[in-house]
Amino acid sequence: MSSVEVPRESLRDWLLSERPRSRRQAAFGRAYAGWRTFARNRLAMLGLGIVLALVLVAIFADQLAPYHPYIGDLRTTRLLPPAAAHWFGTDDQAREILSRIIHGSRITLFVVVLVAVLAAPIGLAVGTVAGYSGGLVDAALMRITDIFLAFPRLILALAFVAALGPGIENAVIAIAITSWPPYARIARAETLTIRQADYIAAVQLIGASPWRIVLRHIMPLCVSSVIVRVTLDMAGIILTAAGLGFLGLGAQPPTPEWGAMIANGRLYVLDQWWVAAAPGAAIFIVSLAFNLLGDGLRDALDPKGAK
Amino acid sequence: MKAGLSIEGLRVVYDDFIAVDDVSMRVEPGESFGIVGESGSGKSTVLRAVCGLAPRTAGTVSLIGAAGLPEPGTKAYRRTLQMVFQDPYGSLHPRQTVDRILAEPLAIHDIGDAEARIERALDEVGLGSGFRFRYPHQLSGGQRQRVAIARALILEPQILLLDEPTSALDASVQAEVLNLLEDMRRRHGLTFVMVSHDLAVVTHMCERLMVMQRGRRVEELSSADLARRHVSDPYTKRLMEASEGFRRGA
Amino acid sequence: MNEASRRSDLLVVDDLRVAFPDRDGGMTEAVRGVSFTLGRERLGIVGESGSGKSQTGRAILGLTAPEGRVTARRLAFDGIDLMTCPPKQRRALRGGRIAMVLQDPKFSLNPVMTIGDQIVETLDAHARVSRREGRERALETLRQVQIDDPQRMFDLYPHEVSGGMGQRAMIAMMLIAQPDLLIADEPTSALDVTVQLQVLAILDRLVAERGMGLIFISHDLRLVSTFCDRILVMYAGRIVEEVSAGRLHEAKHPYTRGLVNCLPRLGEDRHPLPTLDRRPEWAS
Ligand SMILES: Nc1ncnc2c1ncn2[C@@H]1O[C@H](COP(=O)(O)OP(=O)(O)OP(=O)(O)O)[C@@H](O)[C@H]1O
Ligand SMILES: Nc1ncnc2c1ncn2[C@@H]1O[C@H](COP(=O)(O)OP(=O)(O)OP(=O)(O)O)[C@@H](O)[C@H]1O
Ligand SMILES: [Mg+2]
Ligand SMILES: [Mg+2]
Numbered sequence: 115m116s117s118v119e120v121p122r123e124s125l126r127d128w129l130l131s132e133r134p135r136s137r138r139q140a141a142f143g144r145a146y147a148g149w150r151t152f153a154r155n156r157l158a159m160l161g162l163g164i165v166l167a168l169v170l171v172a173i174f175a176d177q178l179a180p181y182h183p184y185i186g187d188l189r190t191t192r193l194l195p196p197a198a199a200h201w202f203g204t205d206d207q208a209r210e211i212l213s214r215i216i217h218g219s220r221i222t223l224f225v226v227v228l229v230a231v232l233a234a235p236i237g238l239a240v241g242t243v244a245g246y247s248g249g250l251v252d253a254a255l256m257r258i259t260d261i262f263l264a265f266p267r268l269i270l271a272l273a274f275v276a277a278l279g280p281g282i283e284n285a286v287i288a289i290a291i292t293s294w295p296p297y298a299r300i301a302r303a304e305t306l307t308i309r310q311a312d313y314i315a316a317v318q319l320i321g322a323s324p325w326r327i328v329l330r331h332i333m334p335l336c337v338s339s340v341i342v343r344v345t346l347d348m349a350g351i352i353l354t355a356a357g358l359g360f361l362g363l364g365a366q367p368p369t370p371e372w373g374a375m376i377a378n379g380r381l382y383v384l385d386q387w388w389v390a391a392a393p394g395a396a397i398f399i400v401s402l403a404f405n406l407l408g409d410g411l412r413d414a415l416d417p418k419g420a421k
Numbered sequence: 422m423k424a425g426l427s428i429e430g431l432r433v434v435y436d437d438f439i440a441v442d443d444v445s446m447r448v449e450p451g452e453s454f455g456i457v458g459e460s461g462s463g464k465s466t467v468l469r470a471v472c473g474l475a476p477r478t479a480g481t482v483s484l485i486g487a488a489g490l491p492e493p494g495t496k497a498y499r500r501t502l503q504m505v506f507q508d509p510y511g512s513l514h515p516r517q518t519v520d521r522i523l524a525e526p527l528a529i530h531d532i533g534d535a536e537a538r539i540e541r542a543l544d545e546v547g548l549g550s551g552f553r554f555r556y557p558h559q560l561s562g563g564q565r566q567r568v569a570i571a572r573a574l575i576l577e578p579q580i581l582l583l584d585e586p587t588s589a590l591d592a593s594v595q596a597e598v599l600n601l602l603e604d605m606r607r608r609h610g611l612t613f614v615m616v617s618h619d620l621a622v623v624t625h626m627c628e629r630l631m632v633m634q635r636g637r638r639v640e641e642l643s644s645a646d647l648a649r650r651h652v653s654d655p656y657t658k659r660l661m662e663a664s665e666g667f668r669r670g671a
Numbered sequence: 672m673n674e675a676s677r678r679s680d681l682l683v684v685d686d687l688r689v690a691f692p693d694r695d696g697g698m699t700e701a702v703r704g705v706s707f708t709l710g711r712e713r714l715g716i717v718g719e720s721g722s723g724k725s726q727t728g729r730a731i732l733g734l735t736a737p738e739g740r741v742t743a744r745r746l747a748f749d750g751i752d753l754m755t756c757p758p759k760q761r762r763a764l765r766g767g768r769i770a771m772v773l774q775d776p777k778f779s780l781n782p783v784m785t786i787g788d789q790i791v792e793t794l795d796a797h798a799r800v801s802r803r804e805g806r807e808r809a810l811e812t813l814r815q816v817q818i819d820d821p822q823r824m825f826d827l828y829p830h831e832v833s834g835g836m837g838q839r840a841m842i843a844m845m846l847i848a849q850p851d852l853l854i855a856d857e858p859t860s861a862l863d864v865t866v867q868l869q870v871l872a873i874l875d876r877l878v879a880e881r882g883m884g885l886i887f888i889s890h891d892l893r894l895v896s897t898f899c900d901r902i903l904v905m906y907a908g909r910i911v912e913e914v915s916a917g918r919l920h921e922a923k924h925p926y927t928r929g930l931v932n933c934l935p936r937l938g939e940d941r942h943p944l945p946t947l948d949r950r951p952e953w954a955s
Contacts, residue, residue: 134554140518144556307782310830312512315474316572320526321499334516435831438823459863460835461819507834507861562720585834588860591719591890593947596933600943618835618863625935625944635819648938663864664937666897667871 151414158410164403172219179213184368186210193386202392205378207368211392214370218393221371222400225286225355226348232290234344237297242336244298245305246328256302263295267350268357275363282371285364289354293347300343301336308332338415345408349401356397372397423450423610424484424501424579426471431480433463433470433636440466442636443480450486450579453606453613455623455644457660458633464616465507467633468582471614472504484580500530503573507585509565513557519543519568520553526576542571545608546601563594567601574605581606583615587622599626620664624648632657681852681884682709682731685745689726692738701726701739703908709852711882713875715895715916717930718905724888725774727905728854731886732771733761748852766796770850772841772858774888779841780829786840787825793844812843817869834861842870852884853877860891871898892919892930904930907954926953 130147134140152158171178181200186192186208196203202211244255262270267289274288275281308314309332317331356373358364365371372393379390426448433441441463448454456464469475471482473494484490484501491497506512513522523542527535540550546567557565566586573581586602587595599622606613617623623630624644632640632654640654652658687705690698702723707714716724730741733753746753748769753761773779781789790809794800800808806825813821816839829837838861845853855874859867875898877883889895895902896919904912904927912924922928929947 132555132559133551134518137518137520137554140520140554140556303783310782312506312508313514315469316504316506316512316569317514317525318474319472319499319504320572320576321496321529322525326529331514457863460839460861460866461833462863465833585861592892592930593719593933596935596944596946599935600946603943619935620864621935621937624937625941659865660863663868666893667868667875668897669875 148414152410155410155413157406158413161403161406161408161410164399165407168219168223168400168403171216172223175216175220179216181210181213183209183214183217183370193382193389195386196388203386203388205375205389206382206386209368209370211375211389214375215372215393215396218370218372218375218396221282221365221369222352222355224282225289226351226404228286229290229293229351230344230348232287233294234297234340236290237294238301238333238336238340240294241298241301241303242305242328242332245302246309246324246332248309252302255298259295259298262292263299265292267292268354271354271358272361272363275358280363280366282365282369285355285358288358289351293351296347297340297343300339304336304339305332308335338411342408342412342415345404345411348404348408352397352401352404423486423612424490425450425452425486425612426502426580426614427481427483427485428467428471429481431467431470431482432478433466433475434478435476440475440636441470444633444636444638445480446631446638446641447485448580448612448614451610451612452629453615453627455627455630456614456616456633457618457620457623457630458639459635459656459660460618462633463636464633465584466636468504468584468614468616472499472502472582496530500576501578502580502582503576503578504582504584505566505569505573505586508589509562509569510557510589512569513565515557518554518556519548519560522568523572523575526572530576532576538575542575545574545605546571547597561594562590563597566590566594566598570598570601570605574609577609578611580612580614583613585617586615588617588619595622602626620647620660632660680708680710681749682886683745683747684708684727684731685743687727687730687743687746688741689723689730689735690740690742691736698740701908702730705905705908705910707903707910707913709884709886711878711884712901713878713885713887713899715899715902716886716888716905717890717892717895717902719890719930722905723908724905725856728771728856728886728888731854732765732769734765734771767848768851769854770845770848770852771854772845772856774856774860780837782829785826785828786832790825790840790844790847794847797848808847809843812846813840815846815873816840816843817866818843835863835866838862839866839870842873846873849881850883852886854886854888856888857890858887859894860889867894892934909954911953924953925950 128139129143131139131143134143186204188208191204192208193206194200194204200210200212202215204210240255240259244252270292271285271288274291275284278284314327314331317327355364356376359371359373360377362377365374367374375393376390383390429445431441431444432439444467446454456467458464466475470477482493491501520539523539524535527538539553543550543553548564548567552564560568587598590598603626605611613626615623615626624647627644629641629643631638634656640657642652646652650661652661685706687702688700689702690700693699705727716727718724726735729735731746735741743754748764787806787809790812791805794805794808810821810825813824818824818836818839824832824836832840838858842858859870862870874885878885887895887899896916899916901913901915902919903910904914904924906926912922912927914922914927919931922931932945933947935941935944
């Protein structure tokens with residue numbers, strides 16, 4: 115047993131060393147310390163577990179789904195209640211709901227990832243540049259942000275989708291366009307406090323260009339709060355996507371998008387409650403998971419809490 | 422090539438508040454010059470204006486000592502003149518290792534040979550290579566101030582501006598940092614301009630000093646005069662008395 | 672120190688310990704059994720960086736970081752047991768009867784709120800006042816801490832004031848709270864000596880006239896020895912020595928003597944300055 119234990123012990127010591135001997139060790143060490151703070155938070159670990167499960171389900175949807183998500187036998191399996199053969203029952207088109215939810219996870223993940231990839235960098239860039247330059251640039255960028263912020267998200271998304279035509283891609287673009295302003299505000303607020311710090315004055319003194327300062331010295335400090343905010347926003351994003359789906363402006367039939375599934379189920383909600391309940395529960399669980407994850411990340415990424 | 426510093430008629434205005442008004446001083450190459458004065462009198466602002474961190478409304482700042490010294494605002498000027506800040510907790514980037522902090526000036530000025538230079542800089546300030554990959558939060562106040570000094574010296578400047586480099590440190594660490602600074606000055610033939618509100622520290626480090634009050638220069642005198650209490654200005658006198666400690670009913 | 676002040680103990684600290692989790696899942700003590708009592712007097716705490724001065728003050732106030740663990744045989748303020756009293760009462764005490772001026776004004780002030788608004792906010796927490804009156808009171812307090820132009824200071828953001836002005840803003844907030852016990856953590860380290868003395872004179876008056884108890888944490892030996900009634904010297908989380916003020920040069924502990932010795936002195940040529948040579952046995 116000791117032969118297994120020894121190398122594991124020393125890896126941990128290597129990671130936690132007070133005197134790292136290389137750049138890599140220092141970076142890994144900090145990541146590991148952050149991970150330990152994160153791992154102490156049970157709920158955050160639960161959130162992480164669910165999100166990872168979502169990813170796995172999306173990747174292996176074809177293997178996991180017991181039935182075809184689009185095609186059912188209309189004569190025999192229409193609106194069946196949950197049972198051993200169909201865990202979550204079937205819908206009005208005789209499609210098995212569990213299989214549809216499993217395939218729907220791909221769409222949810224697609225929305226989540228794309229919004230994160232589009233909105234977070236835009237927000238971060240706008241916010242840090244505005245905050246660091248100040249003056250006219252700041253005023254102009256923040257007025258634009260305010261305009262976007264002034265519209266309710268769903269309504270703006272509706273307008274975009276109406277202009278671009280319904281469909282999941284357009285829904286994603288609409289959501290991304292409407293969700294960056296809060297990130298810009300957060301990044302700007304952080305930048306305003308960071309900008310005054312002596313360590314920024316010190317790199318200015320060395321002769322660093324404004325771009326270098328924003329990219330290499332300010333952004334890394336704003337990234338963590340934006341990540342946290344994005345994660346916490348994921349629930350809202352999923353709900354907006356579902357809302358668009360529900361209104362028929364997001365994913366189009368027969369795509370098994372969770373929101374569209376609820377919309378479909380509302381016709382039967384009194385007698386065949388499972389048609390709407392199952393996708394509803396899926397949205398709820400995934401949204402909650404992202405929230406828990408965000409809370410954990412906030413503690414783990416807080417530079418002040420870093421030890 | 423040693424460089425000195427000459428400031429003439431410096432004036433710094435924020436909105437419509439005059440932070441520094443008509444300050445002139447001349448620091449000879451290799452000299453150590455002190456600035457003392459009450460809080461908010463513009464000491465830090467003078468240093469910041471010299472290195473371009475505060476807006477210079479009027480007046481001139483120039484390097485003296487030899488021909489061909491760079492003009493303020495140029496990249497070469499930045500290499501001639503560096504600054505150490507007052508608060509060691511605020512002057513190091515919280516997410517960068519000591520290594521990264523010291524590599525940055527070298528990268529910006531395209532100086533090769535970074536490995537050896539960083540090692541040497543750390544050695545000089547008495548931090549072995551064991552500190553090289555630590556983050557600032559893993560360092561004590563005195564160690565941080567040493568890193569800040571190493572960062573300032575890695576570009577091999579001729580002039581070092583010191584803004585209360587030890588006021589956030591306790592007495593024993595202050596002694597270590599002051600000794601280190603003196604040692605560096607001797608070794609590299611540096612010119613110092615040092616701000617402090619501790620008269621004992623300034624007279625220990627500097628040959629001459631300027632007293633400031635409300636953005637203006639009130640007096641310039643030598644440390645020897647101060648030690649012998651040959652002061653003329655009433656504010657300087659008050660400063661002298663105050664530095665002896667608290668007196669009840671005074 | 673006078674007997675009357677000793678008898679009416681405002682604060683009793685007995686065997687205070689503060690521990691933080693370390694990397695190996697254990698706990699490391701930052702404060703290791705500190706005991707003292709405080710009357711309505713000026714008590715100085717000196718010691719090097721990391722010796723646990725601030726953590727002692729924070730523990731008394733209940734401001735220890737959440738991961739830290741505070742234990743004490745007794746920790747009582749004016750007869751109220753702080754270790755067992757309900758959190759709500761503790762918070763009320765903290766806002767009202769006990770106050771602390773934190774180290775690092777730049778970190779403790781809200782960077783996106785003007786100094787004036789922050790002072791008014793503190794005032795609001797204590798008394799219902801109109802906007803106008805709040806402003807008046809805030810300006811008055813800024814004047815008390817020797818700010819030349821309070822009107823201007825009122826509308827400045829923390830990054831627009833000098834280090835010493837920020838510190839005085841913190842003190843102004845404390846003055847508005849009018850506490851019975853004040854823990855001042857390095858309140859004057861960024862002030863020039865003349866202003867420092869004026870601020871100390873204010874604190875001194877509060878002790879003498881209002882009977883406030885003052886714990887003055889500092890590393891400025893000269894200042895502490897002239898201002899306080901007695902001094903606790905901390906090293907590695909413990910009190911290694913208590914000296915009465917003015918007797919600092921008679922201190923026995925080698926650490927205290929070393930500290931006194933490494934100060935530069937006006938009119939003395941000491942190049943290089945003597946430094947402190949720390950011994951492991953001091954920490955035990
Ligand atoms: N960015 C700014 N905007 C407006 N006013 C400023 C700014 N920076 C400094 N000031 C003002 O300039 C004056 C001088 O400030 P400075 O920091 O130079 O004082 P100092 O002499 O270094 O004081 P201390 O000893 O307290 O550090 C102060 O009144 C301050 O409010
Ligand atoms: N949140 C924390 N987690 C772990 N250790 C901590 C924490 N906060 C403080 N410490 C440790 O407690 C010890 C005492 O710290 P403290 O802030 O009381 O020192 P200090 O005497 O006030 O020093 P200084 O003069 O620098 O302010 C230090 O060694 C510090 O590393
Ligand atoms: Mg200053
Ligand atoms: Mg402290």
